[in-house]
Amino acid sequence: MPVKRLPDYLKRPIIDTEKTRTVRKILKAKCLNTVCENARCPNKNECYTKNTATFLIMGNNCTRNCRYCNITCNKPETLDTEEPKHIAQAVQALNLKYAVITSVTRDDLPDGGANHFAQCINEIRKLTPDVKIEILTPDFKGDKKSLDIIIKSHPDVFNHNIETVKELFKTARPQGNYERSLDVLKYVKQNSDIITKSGLMVGLGETMEQIDTTFKDLKSVGCDILTVGQYIQPSKNHLTVEKYYTPQEFDIIKSHAKLAGLSHYQIGPLVRSSYRASELF
Numbered sequence: 001m002p003v004k005r006l007p008d009y010l011k012r013p014i015i016d017t018e019k020t021r022t023v024r025k026i027l028k029a030k031c032l033n034t035v036c037e038n039a040r041c042p043n044k045n046e047c048y049t050k051n052t053a054t055f056l057i058m059g060n061n062c063t064r065n066c067r068y069c070n071i072t073c074n075k076p077e078t079l080d081t082e083e084p085k086h087i088a089q090a091v092q093a094l095n096l097k098y099a100v101i102t103s104v105t106r107d108d109l110p111d112g113g114a115n116h117f118a119q120c121i122n123e124i125r126k127l128t129p130d131v132k133i134e135i136l137t138p139d140f141k142g143d144k145k146s147l148d149i150i151i152k153s154h155p156d157v158f159n160h161n162i163e164t165v166k167e168l169f170k171t172a173r174p175q176g177n178y179e180r181s182l183d184v185l186k187y188v189k190q191n192s193d194i195i196t197k198s199g200l201m202v203g204l205g206e207t208m209e210q211i212d213t214t215f216k217d218l219k220s221v222g223c224d225i226l227t228v229g230q231y232i233q234p235s236k237n238h239l240t241v242e243k244y245y246t247p248q249e250f251d252i253i254k255s256h257a258k259l260a261g262l263s264h265y266q267i268g269p270l271v272r273s274s275y276r277a278s279e280l281f
Contacts, residue, residue: 004241059080063106063108064105064175065174066173067172079116088123092127096131097131098131098133101120103138104138105139113140114146115149118149118152134274135150135158136273137150139177139181140184141180147187147191150188151192157196158196159198160197160198166178168204183221185222189224197225200214202243203242211253215256215260215262227267230245230250
């Protein structure tokens with residue numbers, strides 16, 4: 001089966017300016033990872049020109065092997081206890097007003113890394129108390145104690161991506177669970193006043209009916225913000241793209257999100273979980 005060519009509207013130019021170099025310099029100086037680089041995000045240069053980046057904590061290696069993700073599944077690194085301070089210093093150096101922190105999945109840790117997330121939040125607030133903080137977390141295996149740690153640290157936005165429709169979960173996320181992801185969002189919403197958020201990729205072979213069901217499920221657990229974007233195959237070893245949605249089809253998806261009762265959403269070909277996150281907030 002021939003590989004589908006990437007449509008022009010999904011291509012982004014390479015941008016190399018003083019601003020993008022400044023962001024890279026600060027990240028390198030603090031020995032920090034970003035999901036922008038590790039997951040080959042198509043929007044990274046746009047974000048760098050705006051002096052922002054999505055920080056990737058707890059190493060480069062993930063304990064899960066999701067078949068759409070470019071992050072390496074390998075033996076996880078030892079946690080860097082200085083990382084929360086370095087994240088806070090980078091947020092200050094970049095003069096961010098809105099910081100986004102995500103992580104690899106760390107099923108090897110008893111709390112899944114919840115305390116590390118909390119420490120990052122606390123360190124940022126020590127240096128820059130007015131900065132809004134969004135975290136994009138794994139499911140912590142649904143562990144309520146881990147979620148309680150997150151709730152206590154009180155990020156401004158809690159994001160956990162559903163990623164795909166229920167019918168494709170075992171193909172795309174073999175170590176994940178659709179209902180568990182919904183339960184994570186539901187638990188945070190029911191036990192805090194934190195804004196909740198989730199994201200979905202399209203192009204893996206889902207139907208519009210399945211997308212509608214996912215939207216309704218997210219609405220039922222009180223999800224406040226939704227992102228939907230086109231899946232782009234990171235390499236030939238990852239899941240192939242079954243369909244490239246046109247901009248017009250993304251407009252149709254927007255109308256379906258509205259019909260499902262979701263009022264805050266970012267939906268488009270190049271939308272990613274943390275893309276223009278501060279605007280949605």
